[in-house]
Amino acid sequence: TQLLEQSPQFLSIQEGENLTVYCNSSSVFSSLQWYRQEPGEGPVLLVTVVTGGEVKKLKRLTFQFGDARKDSSLHITAAQPGDTGLYLCAGTGGGNKLTFGTGTQLKVEL
Amino acid sequence: DAGVTQSPTHLIKTRGQQVTLRCSPISGHKSVSWYQQVLGQGPQFIFQYYEKEERGRGNFPDRFSARQFPNYSSELNVNALLLGDSALYLCASSFLQGTNTGELFFGEGSRLTVL
DSSP states (O other), X not given: OOOOEEEOXXXXXXXXXXXXXXXXXXXXXXXXXXXXXXXXXXXXXXXXXXXXXXXXXXXXXXXXXXXXXXXXXEEESSOOGGGOEEEEEEEEOSSSOOEEOOOEEEEEEO | OOOOEEXXXXXXXXXTXXXXXXXXXXXXXXXXXXXXXXXXXXXXXXXXXXXXXEEEEOSOOTTEEEEEOTTXXXXXXXXXXXXXXXXXXXXXXXXXXXXXXXOOEEOXXXXXXXX
16 A cells, blocks of 8 residues: 655744645655645645656745655745645556645644 | 536535535546545545546445446445545546546535534
8 A cells, every 4th residue: 555644744834934845655656746725625736746856846836756756845935824725745656546645734824 | 617516515414324426527527536535634545437437446445436427427425324434525537547647636525524
């Protein structure tokens, strides 16, 4: 069974701070996706990383896929209240399903 | 264009009852997947259907079943409800069958409470 562990589970920070969320597994994934989910809504895709060592930037968000394709990180620079939400990593191992991580609940306060 | 639509948005059932949840994918999408998300956790894969055939099944009991119709909409059925079935049930659609690089578009979910 493929498992994805995220850390930290909860994160409460002040506006303007930087943060990093980690997503780790003992399994290799073909690709890894990051989603953000807000209350009452479904997850929304932020990025897909495919190549080991790949780094993608999306404005203030930086995503990295580990060299061995077993782990990933999400770094947010100068967090804003609008970044508040549940961040989920999800791995694909080929086939038809996503294996979601345990989630990181982020709260950014003024 | 309409996104993935799910109904009902909220429902309350009692133990032992049966529930049917419905999902309409984005127009043109032929794949529908169902996920269960328990409060505070990540979604867990239940089923995937592509071109009206089951293409994947997660680790859920036989009380869970699904089907996809010719118009690519889908229903998820859960029989003999247990308290532990209380969760947000998410439907996701995609154009392709595989998920390696394709994007899944999620609906807002159906919040099921079992009393």
